[in-house]
Amino acid sequence: MNDQLFIGRKAELAYLEKAYASQDFEFCVVYGRRRIGKTSLVVRFCEEKRAVYHMAQKGTEAVGLEKLSEAISDSLLQKAQMQFASFEKALGYLAEVAEHERLVFVIDEFPYFCSSISNSMSVLQYAIDHTLKNTKLMIILTGSSVSFMEQEVMGSKSPLYGRRTRTLKLNPFSLAETALLCARSPIESVLVQAMTGGVPLYVQYFASKDPLWEAIREIWFLKTGLLYYEPQFLLSMETRNPEQYAQVLALLAAGTTKPSQMADKLGVSSPHLAALLTTLQALGLVTRELPFGEKQAKKGVYQISDSLFAFSLRFVYPYLALLEQGKPDGPIRILEQYLDQFVGKQFERMCHIYFLQHTDRPIIAISHWWGFDIQNHQNEELDLVAEDADGVMIFAECKWRSTKVGLSDYARLVQRSSILQKGEQSEYWLFSKSGFTDELREAKVATLVSVEQMVSAT
Secondary structure (H helix, E strand, O other): OOHHHHOOOHHHHHHHHHHHHOOOOEEEEEEOOOOOOHHHHHHHHHOOOOEEEEEOOOOOHHHHHHHHHHHHHHHHOOOOOOOOOOHHHHHHHHHHHOOOOOEEEEEEOHHHHHHHOOOHHHHHHHHHHHOHHHOOEEEEEEEOOHHHHHHHHOOOOOOOOOOOOEEEEOOOOOHHHHHHHHOOOHHHHHHHHHHHOOOHHHHHHOOOOOOHHHHHHHHHOOOOOOOOOHHHHHHHHHOOOHHHHHHHHHHHHOOOOOHHHHHHHHOOOHHHHHHHHHHHHHOOOEEEEOOOOOOOHHHOEEEEOOHHHHHHHHHHHHHHHHHHOOOOHHHHHHHHHHHHHHHHHHHHHHHHHHHHHHOOOOEEEEEEEEEEEOOOOEEEEEEEEEEEOOOOEEEEEEEOOOOOEOHHHHHHHHHHHOOOOOOOOEEEEEEEOOOEOHHHHHHOOOEEEEHHHHHHOO
């Protein structure tokens, strides 16, 4: 198997291997958004192990049990076939096999399994409590519906509550991991990260020798493109009224962030809009961000936190009527004009992640900040503000522009930081697409991070 598929997954594999090595009963929940690489991870983990891997599908209980029986028979009985009359019987058989030897049992896409076998969680709970906990069985349940896995499987009202021994939520790749997978230049790697959010399968789409703009055209702006329908597909899989959720996201993408204005434009009540936003937050598509240090919720703003949706809603969704007619040239021209502006906001998020991964300080808070500067009588912003447990403040600017960052940029950062400065100790970071002037480097007044450093970070 290609090791590139597991860039950034060494820690996750090690986590599962530690559970496997315990030789005790283990119940692991592995979850994360679609396309994040859960199946690749568990299949890789199961290599060279005695394991039963079952890919669940939607269907009737009879079909579900038939497919489960096939998976168990193929893995443990070689050529013989056994048909289990119930999930309970199947678990009983696995308990017998795992009584004296280590055995891994994977149900991939457990939400589908539950839709086919409605009492599966209660059956599994009873089996864990009465037989499985005394065996060497290692159960792994995976799921792409984050809300289902967190509420129905791990939530306090779930029959399985308190039974799991390990939890693993898979996150997207960092910029450095994306760069390794797509094998492009540092700048192009940032563009790929900004369009995909670091979701491994999406990143792989751009891992070709084709010029990046050619790849973008084919993947995003043609009806045959691999990402053309992806956002709509994800919404249809996760929600009952995908078009209404798409309308909420489109408003956010267009800059309408106040709930009252959104409700008016959609023609829905405020409670209904609140429910829509809550669902989008649970899906990881929307966040509500407060300026650093702000406690009043009313000052928060909603924004799209998923890069795939942000890109689609900015450059693809508004032009679907044209794209459906095979006319991508106009939308691509818009993309050429505004891509750097879009990437600039995404670049800030990449800088936040890099900072957290590379600072030694015990950070207790980090965010973007915006507000009014009383001294200069104007609105100001800071791309990154953080505080550590000792009260030290860290301030950073993230410059996605074609000119180098210099001493004047540092001076503006220091001036802006005075608005929030609490004590005497401060630390400054500057991130840059195009590098830094010699004068700034020689001054040694801030931590300087180039895109090349971010891409090569491990």
